[in-house]
Amino acid sequence: MSAVSKLGATRDPARVTRAAWLIGLGVILLVLPHLIYPVLALDILAWGLFAVAFDLLFGFSGLLSFGHAAFWGTSAYLTAFLLGHGQSVPVAIAGGTLGALALAVPVAFLSVRSSGIYFSMITLAFAQMVSFLALQWTDLTGGENGLQGFARPSLLGLDFSDAQVRYYVCLVLFTLGFGVAYRAVRSPFGQAQQAVRDSEQRAQSVGYNPARFKFTAFLLSAGLAGLAGAMYTFGHGVVSLEVVNWRTSGEVVMMTLLGGTTTLFGPVIGAGLVLLLRDVLTTANLPVGIVTGVVFVLVVLFFRRGVVGTLQHWLRRR
Amino acid sequence: MFNGLVNGAFYALLSLGLAVIFGMLRIVNFMHGALYMLGAFAAFALGQLLGLGFWPSLILAPLLVGLLGVVLERGLLSRLYGLEPSYNLLLTFGLTLLTQDLVKQVMLSRFAVSSAPYSPPEVLSGVVNLGFVVFPKYRLFVIALSLVVCLVTWFVIEKTRVGAIIRASTENPVVTRAFGINVSLWVTGVFAVGAALAGLAGVLAAPIYSVEPYMGAELIITTFAVVVIGGMGSILGSVVTGFAVGVLAAVGAAVYPPIANTLVFILMALVLLVRPSGLFGLPEGAR
Secondary structure, eight states: OTHHHHGGGGHHHHHHHHHHHHHHHHHHHHHHHHHSOHHHHHHHHHHHHHHHHHHHHHHHHOOOOSOTHHHHHHHHHHHHHHHHTTOOHHHHHHHHHHHHHHHHHHHHHHHTTSOHHHHHHHHHHHHHHHHHHHHHOHHHHOGGGOEEOOOOOOBTTBOTTSHHHHHHHHHHHHHHHHHHHHHHHHSHHHHHHHHHHHOHHHHHHTTOOHHHHHHHHHHHHHHHHHHHHHHHHHHHSEEOGGGGSHHHHHHHHHHHHHHOTTOSHHHHHHHHHHHHHHHHHHHTTOOHHHHHHHHHHHHHHHOTTHHHHHHHHHHHHO | OHHHHHHHHHHHHHHHHHHHHHHHHOOOOTTHHHHHHHHHHHHHHHHHHHOOOHHHHHHHHHHHHHHHHHHHHHHTGGGGTTSOHHHHHHHHHHHHHHHHHHHHHHHHHHHSOSSBOOOOOGGGOSEEEOSSOEEEHHHHHHHHHHHHHHHHHHHHHHHSHHHHHHHHHHHOHHHHHHTTOOHHHHHHHHHHHHHHHHHHHHHHHHHHHOBOTTTTHHHHHHHHHHHHHHOTTOHHHHHHHHHHHHHHHHHHHHHOGGGTTTHHHHHHHHHHHHOTTOSSOOOGGGO
16 A cells, blocks of 8 residues: 555656556557457446546545446436437537536535445445436436437547547547546645545644545546546447446446556556456356456455556566 | 335344444445345255245254355455455455356256245235234234344343453454453354344245345345444444334335335435434444
């Protein structure tokens, strides 16, 4: 956990490593839709940003939200709703993201007053409220049937019926979102956020207001999760109740853990690994839930650093 | 209203187990819903494979689930003590995914069903006239039994020597160990009892809701909300809130049907606004 704060001491090598990670990730994401189905690649972008958003709260603030599907799902539905009502793609995506942000204000206000496991349960309960709402508010969400068949009007000569085009549009959005997260973590705000995570009392005694930092971090995280949810809708052209299910909240945790918390690159890689694994399992007709469950348990028990965390640890020790 | 009491009985039994495990061990057992489902499934499987009826299953299934609890606590959860409680939540979440799909596979391949009805015993079928309402005997039995179990558990933990040892073991393991008490044995025992309570709820639920791999999935979330409203770890709070939420949801549903499922979460938000530690909970610092 203290790995991040140590980076400051060895500034230059760390900067080189970070640049290497950035370039590596960038190259992979640029060629990704040519290696796998574009829609799967799109999924990786959307879930990857979702996981980064989750990690902003969990890894960097120490708050384990078990209800992040609420923001992802709200935005996914809103985006679909706006597209279905003749809005343009940018308006729909912005609308979805802002909707998630608006929802986050009361939820954050109520939940950041508690910490640890209490925080997890409260966020979970709020997400469940959203989930029941999505089930019952059929005019907006289509209930059990979900929403599909909404238009994605082309814009500036870009034909959004082509999955490759959609992928690269999402890559731009992803880069934007990832950039915000990256900046936030390295900014004074991000440093203070980590100080609050490591010791609330200490942070308070040097004049920070922990509650305010948690609140802001929550909003930032929810907003990015919203952007990711909008990307998901835009990419798939379908939204179902699954986007607000508690399992979705759990899955994003799993992706983040598998990739490595507090690494920012990790969640993206974790999302990629989980989605690729699931794709292989479904194609081979193997029980997805059983395998994902086992992976989840093994990661929590033996591999808490995650892929990127383990790599970094290993590189630093050499 | 009376059916609300039946739902409340299940909320109470489940949140009781959850509260015992959380209150004593600081483990947020996400698997509680899956253990409840396993209780129901065990009753069904015992009936199919060994021809056992309701009464033996009512004893055996919770024992089996309790035994599984021992394996879980010793084999997996004990490796995470000393880390943040979040990891317990995550581990049990993974186990839940695993268990649900495993049971689904077994039910499909071994019994060729995806959900199975389960009949209550002969003695408890039929209805009973209470004067003001005619009510199925079995449901009445569920309410009565869960009330008794809740009371006994509360009594044991709050008023007996056994309860004192358990509370001491969890509040100050080092000192308790110095008194010659095998703390880790007690911890395992508490987890097993909590698991068995979930299993018991499962067997009781089988004749009402039928046996299905995902029967615990939504229930666990409501149970979490109940535990938060009651005050996490408070035994009394869980039981009282469990029954109250069941009744309130039923009344709410009669007045305005769409609210039934959300009511508990609205209630939770309201309670947290006024009392962040829950109705019966101590403030976070005082624990």
